[in-house]
Amino acid sequence: MAGGSREAGRTVTSKVLAILGAFDAGHPQLTLTDLARRSGVPLSTVHRLVGELEEWQALSRAPDGRLRIGLRLWELGQLAPAKLQDLAHPWLQELFASTGENVHLAVRDGLEVLYVDKVAGRRAVPIVSRTGGRLPMHPTGVGKALLAFEPDWFVRSYLDRVLERPTPHTITEPGRLARELATVRAQGYALTYEEMTLGSCSAAAPILVGGRPIAALGIVLAARRARELPRLVEPLLNAANGIGRACAAAA
Numbered sequence: 001m002a003g004g005s006r007e008a009g010r011t012v013t014s015k016v017l018a019i020l021g022a023f024d025a026g027h028p029q030l031t032l033t034d035l036a037r038r039s040g041v042p043l044s045t046v047h048r049l050v051g052e053l054e055e056w057q058a059l060s061r062a063p064d065g066r067l068r069i070g071l072r073l074w075e076l077g078q079l080a081p082a083k084l085q086d087l088a089h090p091w092l093q094e095l096f097a098s099t100g101e102n103v104h105l106a107v108r109d110g111l112e113v114l115y116v117d118k119v120a121g122r123r124a125v126p127i128v129s130r131t132g133g134r135l136p137m138h139p140t141g142v143g144k145a146l147l148a149f150e151p152d153w154f155v156r157s158y159l160d161r162v163l164e165r166p167t168p169h170t171i172t173e174p175g176r177l178a179r180e181l182a183t184v185r186a187q188g189y190a191l192t193y194e195e196m197t198l199g200s201c202s203a204a205a206p207i208l209v210g211g212r213p214i215a216a217l218g219i220v221l222a223a224r225r226a227r228e229l230p231r232l233v234e235p236l237l238n239a240a241n242g243i244g245r246a247c248a249a250a251a
Contacts, residue, residue, distance in 0.1 A: 010041075012049075015039070015041045015045060015049060016049055016053070018039035018040060018041055019035055019039045019041060019046060019049060019050065019053070020053075020058070020069075020073070021039070022034070022035050022038035022039045023068070023069055024134075025132065025133040025134065028068055028069070029062050029064075029066040029067065029068045030066060030067055030068075031065075031066050031067070032046055032047055032050065032067070034066075035050065035067065050067060053070075054067075054070070056070075056072060057070040057071055057072035058070050058072050058073050083247075083250060084105075084107070084116065084214070084215060084247065085105070085116055085117045087243060087246040087247055087250060088105050088117060088207075088215070088217070088243045088246075088247075089117055089119075091217075091239045091242050091243050091246075092104075092105060092117060092118075092119045092217070092239070093119055094239065095119075095217070095219065095235055095236065095239045096119040096120075096121065098235055099219060099232055099235060100121065101219050101220065101221045101232070102118070102119070102120040102121065102219070102220045102221075103118070103119050103120075103217065103218065103219050103220075103239075104117065104118040104119075104142070104217075104218050104220070105117040105118070105142075105215055105216075105217055105218075106140075106142040106143070106146070106215060106216050106218065107146075107214070107215045107216075108137070108143075108146045108147075108150070108213070109134070111136075111137065111158060111161070112134040112135060112136060112137060112143075113134065113135055113136075113137055113140055113142050113143045113146065113216070114132075114133075114134050115131055115132065115133050115134070115135075115142075116131065116132075116215070117131060118131050135196060136163070136164050136166070136196075137158065138158070138163055138164075138170070138171065138172070138177060138195075139164070139165075139166050139167070139170045139171075139192065139195040139196040140192065140195070140196050140202070140204075140218070141190045141191065141192045141202035141203055141204030141216075141218045141219075141220075142190075142202075142204040142216035142217070142218040143216075144180070144181065144184055144190035144192065144204065145184060145189065145190040145204040145205055145206045145213070145216040145218070146206060146213050146215075146216045147181060148181040148182075148184035148185045148190065148206070149185065149206050149208065149212075149213040150213065155178070155181065159174040159177060159178060160174070163177075166195070166196050166197070167194055167195060167196065167197065167198050169193060169194045169195050169198075170195045170196070171195065188205060188206075188237065189203060189204065189205040189233055189236065189237060190202075190203070190204045190205075191203050191229055192204075193223065193226055194223050198223070199222060199223050200220055200221070200222060200223055201220070201221060201222075201223045201225075201226045201229060202218050202219060202220045202221075202229075203218065203219050203229050203232050203233055203236055204216050204217065204218035204219070204236070205217055205218075205233075205236050205237050205239075205240035206240065207240050207243045207244045207247065208244050209244055209247050209248045209251065210248070214244075214247060215243070216240075217236060217239055217240045217243065219232050219236055
């Protein structure tokens with residue numbers, strides 16, 4: 001292998017993937033030094049491979065010279081299978097139209113929720129979720145809705161971890177969180193109050209197909225309007241159930 005690819009156990013492909021994987025929602029733009037540090041690839045190798053990635057438009061330069069994901073990768077990403085998003089998006093639009101509140105769709109990926117779609121408006125409360133972004137499960141409405149319907153072994157494993165506390169209101173005590181998840185299972189939806197972000201609260205419902213949670217639908221509003229959450233539960237459940245039926249029919 002040429003250049004830095006002589007490193008034991010690392011192919012050129014693994015290095016390219018490590019470089020691309022260094023970007024995430026918290027690091028959308030990186031310098032060459034940042035890329036080397038986050039990817040574990042030597043700086044000289046990063047410099048060489050980045051040149052090729054830029055030429056192919058997998059990476060591009062921001063005005064300040066930092067690197068970011070290029071349009072070529074975005075274009076390829078649009079070819080990924082998106083049956084869930086295609087089936088769910090009209091329901092998200094309808095829920096947003098009927099409530100005027102931000103709505104989002106998430107799936108579980110490992111121990112996190114991955115947001116795959118969102119419909120938001122200018123007048124709705126700002127939210128930290130973004131399409132393609134990830135957040136912990138236990139402080140988010142969609143995360144709780146998913147976690148509550150996972151197998152017991154998975155829930156036990158999740159609760160055995162040291163849980164992040166994004167705000168003073170985040171529930172991290174295993175026993176208390178287990179009781180909350182039992183409530184979510186019993187009532188069919190989750191509620192959160194400033195657990196992920198101060199100033200916002202949420203309601204979320206799992207999207208079940210054959211009793212298995214394939215995704216969760218959430219709605220977010222300002223914490224000062226928390227008393228309005230109960231009126232949003234019925235349209236939320238209707239939308240989640242509608243998506244579940246559509247996914248089951250398309251399977």
